[in-house]
Amino acid sequence: MKLSRSSKAMNDPLSDFLNVLGASVSRRTRLEAAGRWALTFPALDRLKFVALLRGTAWIIRPAQAPQRMSAGDVCLLGRVAYAIASDPEVPPNDGQALYDAGGDVARLGGDETIAIGGTVTFDPGNSDFLLDMLPDFLLVPRSSAASGAIATILGLMNDEIERDIIGSEIVSARLADVLLVEAIRAYAGSIEQVEIGWLGALLEPRLGRVLRVIHGDVSQPWTVAQLAGVAGMSRAAFSAEFTRRVGQPPLAYVRAWRLTIARAALIQGDETVASIARKVGYTSQSAFGHAFRSTFGSPPKAHVRS
Structure with a gap:
């Protein structure tokens, strides 16, 4: 998902994440079903969205209460095994094997329920940072305040599937990218759901300012005192508060994001190790190498694209 790198986007942590991590909707699927049915899918290092266009369905996750979805609802799933079913009591079949054998459309007895799905993948090695920041399950109901944009996108996606005309592949891919961002936005807008976590920190005015300045200039030699000043709080x-919400101390977050950017740049292979080290704020290449090895278990050069 290569979003425009304007100065405004540089201060937008979500756009920054999706750009640097190379997020893209790599596969789009459709499910048409009627009667009693259930499909199960394994836990993978990916982000998955499921949107219901017609009917109802249940999302079932281990050790969690089943979640009912209705037409217009969208959910995002992280590293978690899940099943989608007409009823939580129906024994599931292997959905992964079904799609692998039959392509991107599964038909189970009719079209009382129609759902579309998208698998969001990342550049090699880059999935951890975002998936660790998001909950394993995010539900955006049709009743949410931001549902209007999502409903429009779902309608357009369904139209593209049904029209099946030239250019539909690229249009569907772009719509899937937009749906992903709109779903995260809509979920983030439900403040009561995301008090804790990275999205909650981004929406909290003081911590949100801090995250934006970090992402706006990651090479800055930030100190806790400087970031506390941006927040208008004592150190x-x-x-x-930052640690409680984000799950790691401020400078640990800065360090992790710097090294994630560096690894993405190394994999692209367009710059030298020394140049990348400087761009993410390391004045010493040896200090950069030590930090990189401590985090990823191998030296920077091991990640350079051949």
Whole structure:
């Protein structure tokens, strides 16, 4: 998902994440079903969206209460095994094998229920950062405040599938990218759902300012005192609140994001190790190499594209 790299986007952490990590909807699927049915899918290092165009269905996850979905609802699933079913009590079949054998459309007895899905993959090695920041399950109901944009996108996606005309592949791919962003936006807008976590921190005014300045200039030699000043908080209060919400201390977050950017750049292979180290804020290549090995278990040169 190569979004425009304007100065505004540089200060937008979500756009920054999706650009740097190379997020893209690599596969789009459709399910048409009627009667009693259920399909199960394994836990993978991917983000998956499921959108219901018609009817109802249940999303079932291990050790969680089944979640009912209706037409217009969208959910995002992270590293979690799940099943989609007409009823939680129906024994599931292997959905992964079904799609692998029959292509991107599964038909199970009719079209009382129609769902579309998209698998969001990342550049090699880059999935951890975003997936660790998001919950394993995000539901955006049709009743949410931001559902209007999502409904429009779903309608357009369904039209592309049914029209089956030239250019539909590229249009469907772009619509899937937009649907992903709109679903995350809509979920983030439900503040009561995301008080804790990266999205909650991004929406909290003080911590949101901090995340934006970090992503706006990751090479800056940030200190806790500087970031606390951006937040308008004492150092102790800022560190405690940032850690509580994001799940790691402020400078640990800065370091992790710097190294994630560096690894993505190394994989692209367009710059030298020394140049990348400088761009993410390391004045010493040896310090960069040590930090990189400590985080990823191998030296930077091992990640350079041949």
